Amino acid sequence: MKLKVLAIDNSHTMRELIRHTLESADISVTTANDGCDGVAKFGEVRPDVVVTDLNMPNMNGFGVIEELRKPGAESYVPVLVLSTESSADLKDRARRSGATGWIVKPFDAERLVSAIRRVAKVQT
Amino acid sequence: MSAIDQIRQMFFIECGEQIEQLLDGLEDLSSQSSDGLPDIEVINTIFRAIHSIKGGAASFNLTHLTRFAHAFENTLDKIRSQPEKLAEIGLPPLYAAADYLSKIVDKAATGDEVDAAELASQINSISNALGCDPESTDATAEVGLNSQDVETDPLLGFKPMMIGAQEDLDADQDDLVTIEFSPTFDLFENGHEPLLLFNELAELGDLTVEVAFNGIDESQKTLDVKWTLKLATSTEERDRITDVFDFCAPFAEISYSWDVVPDNTVAEGAQPIVNHEAESTVKTDHTPATSERKPDSGKPLQSTVRVNLASVDSLMNLMGEMLTAQSALFEAANASGANSSQAMSAALNQISSLTAEIQDELMEIRAQSIKPLFQRMARTVRESATIAGKNVKFVMEGEDTELDRSFTERLVDPLTHIFRNAVDHGIEPEDERIAAGKPAEGTITVSASHRSGRVLVEIRDDGRGIDREKVLQSARKKGLIPEGVSLSDEQVYNILFMPGFSTAQAVTDLSGRGVGMDVVNSEILRLGGRVNIRSELGAGTTVSISFPLTLAVMDGMLVSCAGQRFVVPIAAIIETISAKSTEEHRIGGGLNMIKVRDHLVPAVGLGEIFGIDQDPDKAGRVYILIENDRGEKLAIAVEEIHDHRQVVVKSLEKNYGNVPHIFAATILGDGTVSLIVDVSKLSAGSAQPMPVTLSNQVA
Numbered sequence: 001m002k003l004k005v006l007a008i009d010n011s012h013t014m015r016e017l018i019r020h021t022l023e024s025a026d027i028s029v030t031t032a033n034d035g036c037d038g039v040a041k042f043g044e045v046r047p048d049v050v051v052t053d054l055n056m057p058n059m060n061g062f063g064v065i066e067e068l069r070k071p072g073a074e075s076y077v078p079v080l081v082l083s084t085e086s087s088a089d090l091k092d093r094a095r096r097s098g099a100t101g102w103i104v105k106p107f108d109a110e111r112l113v114s115a116i117r118r119v120a121k122v123q124t
Numbered sequence: 125m126s127a128i129d130q131i132r133q134m135f136f137i138e139c140g141e142q143i144e145q146l147l148d149g150l151e152d153l154s155s156q157s158s159d160g161l162p163d164i165e166v167i168n169t170i171f172r173a174i175h176s177i178k179g180g181a182a183s184f185n186l187t188h189l190t191r192f193a194h195a196f197e198n199t200l201d202k203i204r205s206q207p208e209k210l211a212e213i214g215l216p217p218l219y220a221a222a223d224y225l226s227k228i229v230d231k232a233a234t235g236d237e238v239d240a241a242e243l244a245s246q247i248n249s250i251s252n253a254l255g256c257d258p259e260s261t262d263a264t265a266e267v268g269l270n271s272q273d274v275e276t277d278p279l280l281g282f283k284p285m286m287i288g289a290q291e292d293l294d295a296d297q298d299d300l301v302t303i304e305f306s307p308t309f310d311l312f313e314n315g316h317e318p319l320l321l322f323n324e325l326a327e328l329g330d331l332t333v334e335v336a337f338n339g340i341d342e343s344q345k346t347l348d349v350k351w352t353l354k355l356a357t358s359t360e361e362r363d364r365i366t367d368v369f370d371f372c373a374p375f376a377e378i379s380y381s382w383d384v385v386p387d388n389t390v391a392e393g394a395q396p397i398v399n400h401e402a403e404s405t406v407k408t409d410h411t412p413a414t415s416e417r418k419p420d421s422g423k424p425l426q427s428t429v430r431v432n433l434a435s436v437d438s439l440m441n442l443m444g445e446m447l448t449a450q451s452a453l454f455e456a457a458n459a460s461g462a463n464s465s466q467a468m469s470a471a472l473n474q475i476s477s478l479t480a481e482i483q484d485e486l487m488e489i490r491a492q493s494i495k496p497l498f499q500r501m502a503r504t505v506r507e508s509a510t511i512a513g514k515n516v517k518f519v520m521e522g523e524d525t526e527l528d529r530s531f532t533e534r535l536v537d538p539l540t541h542i543f544r545n546a547v548d549h550g551i552e553p554e555d556e557r558i559a560a561g562k563p564a565e566g567t568i569t570v571s572a573s574h575r576s577g578r579v580l581v582e583i584r585d586d587g588r589g590i591d592r593e594k595v596l597q598s599a600r601k602k603g604l605i606p607e608g609v610s611l612s613d614e615q616v617y618n619i620l621f622m623p624g625f626s627t628a629q630a631v632t633d634l635s636g637r638g639v640g641m642d643v644v645n646s647e648i649l650r651l652g653g654r655v656n657i658r659s660e661l662g663a664g665t666t667v668s669i670s671f672p673l674t675l676a677v678m679d680g681m682l683v684s685c686a687g688q689r690f691v692v693p694i695a696a697i698i699e700t701i702s703a704k705s706t707e708e709h710r711i712g713g714g715l716n717m718i719k720v721r722d723h724l725v726p727a728v729g730l731g732e733i734f735g736i737d738q739d740p741d742k743a744g745r746v747y748i749l750i751e752n753d754r755g756e757k758l759a760i761a762v763e764e765i766h767d768h769r770q771v772v773v774k775s776l777e778k779n780y781g782n783v784p785h786i787f788a789a790t791i792l793g794d795g796t797v798s799l800i801v802d803v804s805k806l807s808a809g810s811a812q813p814m815p816v817t818l819s820n821q822v823a
Contacts, residue, residue, distance in 0.1 A: 098314035
């Protein structure tokens, strides 16, 4: 079974870069173009790992994480933040919201793949 | 094209969209009341646009773009946190930064060099606007500012992998760290999995794991478990080890203690043999904060797909071929009498209505709002106004008007020229305006609209207007107009389009460098368009440009004259008049007039225009009443009107250059070539005195 990743980013370029990178590593990718779209797609695709940007319209990355970690959501899926930001404050906020990890943009292709494989509970 | 190249191309398209949003945002801010605080949502949108450009630029290692976007973003971030600061600096620095951003995006797309000094000064200006450190925040190092030093993987265009678990295995692993790890129930609810963390640790050295499990209560969500992890590693890995637990920290108690074996090869005895160090013990309650913004359910999600423009172009070409084939089918059906069968004619009609529908849809796909072009012109106006030291407001109207994509690029040069003229020659200096009782700030308005199958773009300024007498004098001096000829206002303004004419008193930095309105005119003509100037001295000038919705297909009327078939664009035709139903008047000097509803209209034979038929008295004439681009009505006599059809426009320019009164050619259903008449410059005087040969062999 292929690993399923949901990538949430409002930049089309970034979505396609992530898609290209992960599909090259034989990971299946669903993309969403903002937080709302991401939460909706999450319900549809039930991904193994979520990769989300922070700065997005309609619902930002923190919103996504909190939505997925909401009591009763029962979804313990790892969520990686993929952001150009790297300030300690934001990292701390992500950590508290329930993010599983943090990757800085621009991402290194192999690093992104290895980070995803590392947190994924489904080992493929 | 490789996948990465495609994504790169997409990035530049997206940059265009982001810049549009950015400029829209600035526009919104400028229209908000100046006393209140700016709308934070608008600031956020602007911020996100710059942020996205930065993210993408960094991914493609576009260092200059990344650096500038970063500086710009910092300033925006400051405004985001202190909105009152915006009033302090005003919008001009932001507009200037947006313009520069758009400039270097273009440069990055074409691979042109960016002027390093200009980049540095632009970074400084936007940073100094609010006193930001030009390249502050720890993010800079990671967004690729130093990436020039890093060799780029040519395959991916990414920075090469910098992670190095494998290559460090040789490092000495004499040191021992003992980690005590007691997670709370929340840890598991937040997507963490201890086993994976331990696997990650194991990559850093030899790991032994012990666990003390004292129970779990799922209903209370409590857990009593403690892992003791002993890892033989090196102190150099300290950061990597704490990184492993970085994101677990809020949901666990973690402590580290190190047994450090001093390195034999380095200084002796200076370090303690054993160094017990409790580096950190963290426990944080998991208190979910509320999300920043709730879903915006009111906004419908439009599903779109990006298509390569070339494939749309080729679809359009195929559509053209299809139309040609269709008219061949119609002609064949007519000729064979098959058309008389009801089933056949119903099927033919259905085909023609379907192709028309497909064509409309295709046009829709090719259509693009004129807004990006207007925004680009806004930039031109701002730049020109700065150079000229004038105060100019730019107003857009009807910017959602759509036009064929291929026009946008080709309109840039002519429009740029018109706008520069408006700023440079139209809008007066401030003191002159005040003396004339006008507002100190000049206004240039650009509007776009659809009018009877054409796109109309008007550029209005409230400047000094065109001095009719000065134009006339200058034209006479240059020998462009004979002495003693009196001209209408319209005709006078049209002198401006004549090659070699310029009223500019001085050659300025902006316009008037010998490239005049004549170039604008010929560019627009090439688009099948027309330019018109109206002006009122002291009140301003309006330049109107109209052009067809598309260049690929045209609605035309097929007519014949002297044995040849011509296509007259339907858009230009007002009505057709049978010669029998009108009075023809012959006036001296070969000028004919016909009476149309009590008005006399000059008439000319189509054959006379092209010098192929000099006999004006041929029987059975039909007149086509047209209006040229000066608004003059003219009746064109033809022998026969065949039908109304869609024709595929094939440009002749490449092979024949500009042929007077010929717009292009088309291929008819039977394979013969027919010329499309350009009525925009036709007048009673267009008749050719000498016969000219027109080739029918146009490919």
